[in-house]
Amino acid sequence: GAVVSQHPSRVICKSGTSVKIECRSLDFQATTMFWYRQFPKQSLMLMATSNEGSKATYEQGVEKDKFLINHASLTLSTLTVTSAHPEDSSFYICSAPFSSGDQPQHFGDGTRLSIL
Amino acid sequence: DAKTTQPPSMDCAEGRAANLPCNHSTISGNEYVYWYRQIHSQGPQYIIHGLKNNETNEMASLIITEDRKSSTLILPHATLRDTAVYYCIVRPINDYKLSFGAGTTVTVRA
Numbered sequence: 078g079a080v081v082s083q084h085p086s087r088v089i090c091k092s093g094t095s096v097k098i099e100c101r102s103l104d105f106q107a108t109t110m111f112w113y114r115q116f117p118k119q120s121l122m123l124m125a126t127s128n129e130g131s132k133a134t135y136e137q138g139v140e141k142d143k144f145l146i147n148h149a150s151l152t153l154s155t156l157t158v159t160s161a162h163p164e165d166s167s168f169y170i171c172s173a174p175f176s177s178g179d180q181p182q183h184f185g186d187g188t189r190l191s192i193l
Numbered sequence: 194d195a196k197t198t199q200p201p202s203m204d205c206a207e208g209r210a211a212n213l214p215c216n217h218s219t220i221s222g223n224e225y226v227y228w229y230r231q232i233h234s235q236g237p238q239y240i241i242h243g244l245k246n247n248e249t250n251e252m253a254s255l256i257i258t259e260d261r262k263s264s265t266l267i268l269p270h271a272t273l274r275d276t277a278v279y280y281c282i283v284r285p286i287n288d289y290k291l292s293f294g295a296g297t298t299v300t301v302r303a
Contacts, residue, residue: 081236083236109289111289111290111291113293120280120293120294120295120296121231121237121291121293122293123290123291123292126290168234170236170237172236172237172291174289179225179242179244179286181227181239181242182239182289182291183239184229184236184237184238184239185236186235186236187234187235187236189234
């Protein structure tokens, strides 16, 4: 079964709206989570690292004021796309390492965001 | 930048073994080789990973060359549901960040 839950799976909203996406680790604690974005026919691009209890770390070129990340607890990270515009339409995916060491990351099922 | 090179696409027949190559010539001694796959419109699914030794699990086998500069993912009996994009990723032991390249689009045909 899924170990990382992402919600909602799909969002369609008007330009200018802010959209919040939740990522939850199920039955395990994740001090770190990752947010990716994927445009059609492209690969996943890492946007930021979400850290429980501290600020997120953003990759180069990702606007931190545009993509607000909050890691509220050891099982929940949220990504808020503020004042979304059509160019923000994309597939957003989160992930969390299952535990320390060589354990793999597990990914959520993604959120399809469509801005009209 | 992705540190791996994979063929962009490959076809394989249902029921046959699928061998997916990956080059990672600049891999260092403290980096894992991970394989994930992504079925259309879903999040990536973990398949297998290894450091030096060959690995096998219920999904696949991973063969890593002795010099560690390349590896092969083997799906022993491909099914139509194995059609996906397969990503070979090199990841440092102490860093969970994953850098995705273009991957290999695998199409399993009946």
